[in-house]
Amino acid sequence: MRKAFTLFLLALGLLLLLGAQPAMTIMPYDGRTLVAERCTTCHNLDRVERRFGQDLAFWERTVDRMLGKRNMLNDTERKAVLAYLVSP
DSSP states (O other), X not given: OHHHHHHHHHHHHHHXXXXXXXXXXXOOOOHHXXXXXXXXXXXXXXXXXXXXXXXXXXXXXXXXXXXXXXXXXXXXXXXHHHHHHHOO
């Protein structure tokens, strides 16, 4: 009886371990949210939105210039912001 109970607990533990979700899932960065959260600490979104339609080179220069003033994005976040800013 004790052996069966131990096997049951072991199987239950294994099922819980395999089915458990990680406490923090890796979510892809949302460029729009990052722009709204980070860029608005210095200026409003109208300033950013007026420049929509610019090419990647323009936005890379602009974002890198801003990061030189206040490093507020890591490389992955920077890429997400750039993808959002150049998207139609």
